[in-house]
Each structure stands twice: as C-alpha cells, then as structure tokens.
Amino acid sequence: MNFDDTPQEAEFRAKARAWIDANAPKQYExxxxxxxxxxxxxxxxxxxxxxxxxxKKKADAGWAVPHWPKDYGxxxxxxxxxxxxxxxxxxxxxxxxxxxxxxxxxxxxMMAFASEDQKRYYLPPLASGxxxxxxxxSEPAGGSDVAGLRTRAEKDGDDWIINGQKIWTxxxxxxxxxxxxxxxxxxxxKHKGLTMFFLDMRSKxxxxxPIKQANGNSDFNEVYFTDxxxxxxxxxxxxxxxxxxxxxxxxxxRMSIGANVAxxxxxxxxxxxxxxxxxxxxxxxxxxxxxxxxWAVRASGLKYTSFRAISALSKGERPGPExxxxxxxxxxxxxxxxxYALDLQGAGGVLSGPEDAEAAGKFQAMLLRSPATxxxxxxxxxxxxxxxxxxLGLPGDIRVDKDVPFNQIPTRGRA
Amino acid sequence: MNFDFSDDQKQLRDQARRFLAEKCPxxxxxxxxxxxxxxxxxxxxxxxxxxxLGVAIPEEYGGTGAGHLELCVIAEELGRxxxxxxxxxxxxxxxxxxxLAGSEEQKQKWLPKISSGEAIGTLALxxxxxxxxxxxxKVAAANGTLTGTKKPVADGAIADFAIVAARSGNSGRETxxxxxxxDLKAGGVDAKPLQNVDPSRQQAELTFAGAKAEPxxxxxxxxxxxxxxMDRAAVLIAxxxxxxxxxxxxxxxxxxxxxxxxxxxxxxxxxxxxxLADMYVSATLARSNCYYGAWALSTDAGELPEAAAAAxxxxxxxxxxxxxxxxxxxxxxxxxxxxDCHLYYRRSNALALALGSQSYWEDQLIDRMRKKNAx
Numbered sequence: 001m002n003f004d005d006t007p008q009e010a011e012f013r014a015k016a017r018a019w020i021d022a023n024a025p026k027q028y029e030x031x032x033x034x035x036x037x038x039x040x041x042x043x044x045x046x047x048x049x050x051x052x053x054x055x056k057k058k059a060d061a062g063w064a065v066p067h068w069p070k071d072y073g074x075x076x077x078x079x080x081x082x083x084x085x086x087x088x089x090x091x092x093x094x095x096x097x098x099x100x101x102x103x104x105x106x107x108x109x110m111m112a113f114a115s116e117d118q119k120r121y122y123l124p125p126l127a128s129g130x131x132x133x134x135x136x137x138s139e140p141a142g143g144s145d146v147a148g149l150r151t152r153a154e155k156d157g158d159d160w161i162i163n164g165q166k167i168w169t170x171x172x173x174x175x176x177x178x179x180x181x182x183x184x185x186x187x188x189x190k191h192k193g194l195t196m197f198f199l200d201m202r203s204k205x206x207x208x209x210p211i212k213q214a215n216g217n218s219d220f221n222e223v224y225f226t227d228x229x230x231x232x233x234x235x236x237x238x239x240x241x242x243x244x245x246x247x248x249x250x251x252x253x254r255m256s257i258g259a260n261v262a263x264x265x266x267x268x269x270x271x272x273x274x275x276x277x278x279x280x281x282x283x284x285x286x287x288x289x290x291x292x293x294x295w296a297v298r299a300s301g302l303k304y305t306s307f308r309a310i311s312a313l314s315k316g317e318r319p320g321p322e323x324x325x326x327x328x329x330x331x332x333x334x335x336x337x338x339x340y341a342l343d344l345q346g347a348g349g350v351l352s353g354p355e356d357a358e359a360a361g362k363f364q365a366m367l368l369r370s371p372a373t374x375x376x377x378x379x380x381x382x383x384x385x386x387x388x389x390x391x392l393g394l395p396g397d398i399r400v401d402k403d404v405p406f407n408q409i410p411t412r413g414r415a
Numbered sequence: 416m417n418f419d420f421s422d423d424q425k426q427l428r429d430q431a432r433r434f435l436a437e438k439c440p441x442x443x444x445x446x447x448x449x450x451x452x453x454x455x456x457x458x459x460x461x462x463x464x465x466x467x468l469g470v471a472i473p474e475e476y477g478g479t480g481a482g483h484l485e486l487c488v489i490a491e492e493l494g495r496x497x498x499x500x501x502x503x504x505x506x507x508x509x510x511x512x513x514x515l516a517g518s519e520e521q522k523q524k525w526l527p528k529i530s531s532g533e534a535i536g537t538l539a540l541x542x543x544x545x546x547x548x549x550x551x552x553k554v555a556a557a558n559g560t561l562t563g564t565k566k567p568v569a570d571g572a573i574a575d576f577a578i579v580a581a582r583s584g585n586s587g588r589e590t591x592x593x594x595x596x597x598d599l600k601a602g603g604v605d606a607k608p609l610q611n612v613d614p615s616r617q618q619a620e621l622t623f624a625g626a627k628a629e630p631x632x633x634x635x636x637x638x639x640x641x642x643x644x645m646d647r648a649a650v651l652i653a654x655x656x657x658x659x660x661x662x663x664x665x666x667x668x669x670x671x672x673x674x675x676x677x678x679x680x681x682x683x684x685x686x687x688x689x690x691l692a693d694m695y696v697s698a699t700l701a702r703s704n705c706y707y708g709a710w711a712l713s714t715d716a717g718e719l720p721e722a723a724a725a726a727x728x729x730x731x732x733x734x735x736x737x738x739x740x741x742x743x744x745x746x747x748x749x750x751x752x753x754x755d756c757h758l759y760y761r762r763s764n765a766l767a768l769a770l771g772s773q774s775y776w777e778d779q780l781i782d783r784m785r786k787k788n789a790x
Contacts, residue, residue: 001484001710003416273788283785286774293777296784297729301700304707307418314416325696381685387695388688392668395683 003307005084009314012081016088019061024092025054032091040094048174051095055129064127065103072111072119073127080314101170102126102133106179109249110198113236122177122198134175134201136223137246138168141411144382146181147190147243148401148409151225153182153197160184160197160235162205162228168376172208172221175201179249180230181242186407193406194242197230204228215368261306261330264337264366265299268292271341271359282344291340298333302326321390327373328383335370338363418706420488427481428488434465435496441755447499448615448758453573453608459500459532468506469530472514477527483647483713487654487705494658494734497762499615501535501570503655503769507648508569509536512578512594515647516632516640521596525576537574539565539597539621540641546775547645549589549638554623556581556595560603561623569769571619572606574599579621579628580637592637595628603627613765615758645770646723650708653723653730656766657705660698660730663737663759667691667744674746681744690744694737701726701733721787724780731773734763 005013028050031042040047058064059073067082068074077085086093096103107126110119125131142148151164162182172178178201185193201208205228210218237245272292275282282288306326309319341363342349351357352364374380388394401409420428438461446452462468471486472478486506493502510529513522513536528534542565545551554563561581571577577597584591599606603626611618632640668691671682681687708726711719738759742749749756767773 001418001420001706001713003418003710005416009416269784269788273785283781286778289781290774290777293724293728293780294732296780297704297725297732298700300707300725301703301729304418304703305699307416308703308706311416311418322699325699329696329700381689384689384692385685387692388682392664392688392691392695394668394671394688394691395680397685398679398683 006314009080009084012077013084013088016063016085019063020088020090020092023057023061025050025095028095029091032094035094040097047095048098051098052129054092054095055099059124059128064129065107068103068107068111068123068127072107072123073125079318080310083310083313098132098171098174099126099129101135102131102175102177105135105249106133106177106198109179109196109236109245112248113196113245114198115233118233126177131176132171132174134169134172134178135249136166136169136172136178136180137249139165140167143168144379146246147194149181149183149194151180151182152186153184153195153230155184155232156229158232160195160230160232162197162199162225162230164225166223166225167211167220169208169221169223170219170376172201172223173210173218177201178223179236181246183406184239184242187405188240189403190401190406190409191243192240194246195239196236196242196245197234198236199228199230199234203230214371215365217369261302261326262334263295263299263302263330264334264341264363264370265295267359267362267366268295268337268341271363272344275344275358277344288344295333295337298329302329321386324378324383324386327377328380328387331370331374331380334366334373338367338370342367418710420484424484424488427485428492431465431467431489431492432495434461435492435498439496439498441497441758444497444499444615444758448613448761450614453617454501454570455499458498462498462500462502463530463532466530468502468532469526471506472510472526472530476522477530479530484709486651487709487712490651490654491658491661494655494762494766495662497615497659497758501537501573501617503648503652504537504570504574505529505535507651508538508644509574509576509578511644511647512538512631512640515643516594516636517596518631521629521631525596528575534575535570535573537568537570537577538644539568539571539577539579541565541567547641547771549592550587552580552582552592554579554581556583556593556628559628560625561595561597561628562625564620564622566620567609567611567618568621569619570617571621572608573617573619574606577604577621578631579623580641581628583635583637589638590635592641593634594631594637594640596631597623597626597628601627611765613761615762616765646720647712649723649727649770649776650705650712650719652766652769653701653705653708653726656730656734656763657698657702659759659762659766660694660701660733660737663734663741663756663763664691664694664698666756666759667694667737667741670745670748687744690740694740697733697736701729704729721780721783724776724783727770727776728773728780731767731776734759735767738763 028042062075065074066077066085070076126133137146139149141150153160153162179198181194181196183193184195205226207224209222211220212218272282272288277285309323345358352361354360389396438458443455466479467489469478470481471483474480513525542553554561577599579595579597580592581595582591583593603624605622607620609618609620671687672680674681704726708722711722742756745756748754
C-alpha cells in the first residue's frame, strides 16, 4: 500500500507539472482557489474568454482532453494519466467547467457513433474549447425517467423534423452544438422508440430561454424545437436505438473521477478556526467539534474512496457504479454544512452581501446552490437506486410502463 | 498509487475468512454469549496455529513478522465473524505496548507466549465512566506495587497479564502516569467478570491490593505511550468494525432478496433499497478511512494520529449504522434471539466504546487537524 507513482506515471506527472507551471494563467490562481461552489466568477474578466483561452493554450500544446485520441484533439493518455493531469491542473481545472458536458459526455458519444469524417471535423474544436456542446436530454415530463421524453423526430426525405421541448439544459445559451435524444416511434414501449442526433444549436427553429434558478443565477435553459430540420447524416446510432446510445453518454460521467468533489468541509473548518463564539474560538466548542469531526470523516472517506478508484485505474481496471457515492454524499453534505455555517453566525447569518456577510457570503451562496447538486446528473434517490441495484444486486424498481406502447402510457396522476 | 492491499494480503484475507467460516460459525459466538465458556479456546488455539496471533510480531519474538497491514486484514475477518476470543486485548493492545515500550526481557518473556496462544494479555486503563485522561487514573503505584480498581477491563478475568496505567506522581500533569506489567496469576489481584452489553467478549473488574508490578517503559512516560498505542489499536479495531459492518450489510441484503411481502422481494421496494444503499455508503467511507489508517500504521507515518481518529470515528459510525439498520430490514425477525442480527448490534456498541467514546475521538481528531493546520 503506497501513494507513489509508477516510474511512467511520475514521468507523465513531471511533464504535466512543468507545462502547467510555465503556462497557467497565474493571475487568476487566488480567485479560482476561493471560487464558491458551482459558480466561477473572475473580477474584471469574462470567464468564458479566460476559459476558452486556457483551453486553446492547452490544445496547442497537446494537453486538451489528454485521454482522447490524438486524431480528435487529445494525446492518447491512459485513464490514470488523465487523473494525474487533473491533479496537476488543480484550481485551473475549474476553468474547464464550461466544457465538461461537451468533452465528458457529448464527445465520447460522438466517438462511439459518429462517422470518421464527422469525428475529425467536430471533435478537435470541442477539445480545444473553440466549440461548446450541450446535452439535450431532460424534459418537463422526463427528469429521472429520461426515457419518458416526448420531443418528436419525424422522417422527411433525408431529414428529420424535430418538435418539442427540453429543459435543464446546462449552457445551452452559449453552446454551439448539442446531442439530442428524441422519440421516433410512439407506438412501441418507451425505451425502444428513441433516436439520438447531434445538431447545430443555431439551426432554424431552435429557441433557447434561460431559466432563472432559485439562487438567482441562470445556468440552465429551456430549449424549444419548432420544425427543426436535422439531416439523417447527423443521426447517432440506429433509428430506435437512442436509449443504448444515451447509456454510452451517461456511463462516461462515471469516468470523471479523481477530481475533488466539493463538500464545503475545508471552508467550514477554516471558518470555525477563525470564528469567535460566545467569547471563545468556535473550534473549542464541544458541539462544534462534534459536527466538524463527523463531516471531516465524510470528506476524508470520499477522498480515500477516490484514491481507491484511482488505484484500480492505475492497475488497468475500470471504475464501477460504486463511484456514485461521491455526489450522493457530497451533495447533501454541502447543504448541511452551509446551513450549519449560517447557524453559527446567528442573526447575522441571513446577510449575504460580500461586504456584510461573514466569509464574504460564501456559505449563503452554497446554501442556495446546493439543492441543485442533489438533483443534477441524477437525484439522491436515483443514485441510491443505482447503488442498490448495480452494486448490491437488489431487484429493479417495478416499471409498470415497461412493456406498454408509449402512446398508451397515462400522462396525468389524477384522471 | 497503489491504495489497496497486495495480492498476497488478499490471499491471507481469503485464508482467514475460510478458516473463520469453519471454526467460528454463529453457533460458536453464541456459546460464549450464553455463558457456556468465557472465550472460545479451540478458536484461540487455531488462530495461534495459523500464525494469526503473531502476524505483526517479529520472528525473533516468535511471531511471523509479516506486518501490520496483514494484521489489519485479519482484524477485518475477526470482526466479520464476531470471533469470541481475547484477540484485541492481547494483540492490538498488550502486544503493541510491549513492542513499543517493553524492555528486551519483557518482550522475550511475553511476545512468544502471545504468538503461540499461551498467554492472554490486556490493557487496564479505564476506571469507570468517562473518557480516557491522565486525571481519571487513580490506581496508585508505590514501591513496586499497585493499589486500586480498574473497570471495565476487556478480557480482564481470562488474561494472564495486564499492562496497567497507574499514577506515579501528583503534579496534575500527563507525566504523573506510568505503565506497569502485572502477572495476574501471581496474587494480589482480584478479577471479577462483569455483565456487559456484548457477553460474546468478556469485561472484568481488576482490583489491585498491593499487587507486584514491574515498570514498563520509561517512568512518567505512560501517557505518551498509551496515546500511541491507542492510535494503533484504533486502526485495528476500526478494521474489526468495518468487517462487522460489511457482514451486517450482507445479511440485510440477503434477507431483502429472500423475504417476500406484498407479492415481491422486500428488496425491490425503494424504502428498503435506500436503507441498504445508505449502509453501503457508510461502510465504504469507513473502509476508505481505514485504508488510510492502515497505510499510516504500517509505515508509522506522521499522519497516524489524525488517520487513526478518522478511521475510528468513521468505522464506529458505519458498524453502528449497519447493525442497527440490518435489524430494521429484518423487521420483527431481526429482534428475535434466534436471528444473528443482535450479535452484530451488541458487538457494534461494545466496540464503539472499546477505546473511549465517540466524542473523545471527535475531540482528538479536531485537535490533530488543528495542529496540522497551524503547522
């Protein structure tokens, strides 16, 4: 048992470190380090421009999406090298948030299902950050039940005509392309009538409406499709095989291990170390210590669970569904941590302006963002189902609509 | 990075699991629980023959000298099987004190007997309710003898010798405490078994009335030795707890697959699935914290104090959580004497207190994190 790199890993790490040291935008290091959960903002700079510039610089030197094949803009790094890159990129990795969905999920789906010409045309600009991609999956009627989607695609000569609506689409408002799952056959059971496409987000008939969220930001969107025309050459996978294609997309989410998941604990620990409470340091209060210790072991448990996954990667094994615990644990923890940090502030905890609030409003921002963490990319409940079914081998939920033609599934709870 | 046990260590785990499945079925645990024996002598002998008692004891003292990672592996299996033997008192505590602070003569005398299963040892630290502290120790040392009472002492009434923390000064500082080795068969000690929440492992009261005691380790260094031993034992007991948590999770999972209600296995209901998923989460977090503790223990790293406290807290939570929820998944059957659920529930609560309360370890963890932060 050790934490050492193999000689090859050490060599890769040294190369990555040297390049980052010579090229990273160090003027933003401190701000990135302090950036609050879910929202990176830089004073006096446009985050999109800074992010794109850093990604382009990486791409020119061969460090963009290191694990992708060279032909598509990567450098053919192994999964463990990808983790090492993430570790070394450190806070600058936060600049990549805008590209995660495209590079993490759309790219791999394109790699698995697009034609060779398409891959060579579309993937390098996705790797270099020149193009941003989004993932058009969720719908008002199909959140956790993704396969319940209603957006239609109808064949018209060599094209498909799309009508319908997507929701919760992160970054649609600045995306260039998207992958889109649609229903092509409503007369068969829901999983069997789906087909996947990719499209230019500036196509005629695509309308994007940002959603104002509970925390006041607008990171997600509603996307409306009115007679949008997509050529059949932009279909991914067979007609009716969209569910399997989407599983490829979702499975790739799991590979993004090794990056630190935000738990809020380091921020809370630092805060309690400096806070005076009832005439003494908060951290000497027994109740405070008990709370901190319980969150400390959750944070360290997650950290060392990811180390175990990295070790498996290092041996050439693939991480399994057990890695679902990261978001499950961190999601509710950050919410609880934020509530507790506010509670420690007493009446002053309501104030959230950076000038008036303790810790510059960091915990208030966490509080308002954290409900989304517990929902996006799979709710706590869906993640528990995944653990129960795929790790523990318990039976799947009863799905009464499984064998029913989609157009015969009831749509309202109370008829 | 290789944050995992080696193939050899995993083989040892399989070997220990097979051995314990045969020699330590729930029937054997119940025999001790129900008072038919004070510990399982056949199992104890078998553990000695397998070389498990001396796995972290160097060959020169009769052990196999394999190491502490191997001891962690065995601890996990003993926890899974609820082994009703004085392993933790003898191996994690007594042997570790001897290895850390014993004189050459003391090591030569006791460690080979521990390895071979001839001697049972224990650590006598607690004196009634409350957390470990130098101030709480009243047993007094004077002129090579001890006077006073220790309780609870794990396996105190079956042990051959005890390492006793006693007061050797009255300055009010940590340095008032020294350690002594007492041969419990030599007279001057009254050992009385006590009822406890988990009778599958014994607890006792030891009363010293001028018992002869030989110093162990430097005089007045007792508390600092204890503190190191407690950290080391915390990692090892945490592995027992993780083993127990995993087994409780498996029992719950198996029952949920087997038991039919409302026309389907209860494990197909989300309410039950989610209980089991949460058990898996706590067991996994604890296991990961334990691996870090194992690494720190086996390399004697500077991180050991913090890693030990984290492993201890996390594993205590996981075992208590899993054993509690295992009963819930079993419904009414889980509360019967006949089902094994209560054996794990009992053990989880006994181990939770084995080295002082959860709040004591929470305090330790935060102190250690602060120190690191300040450094």
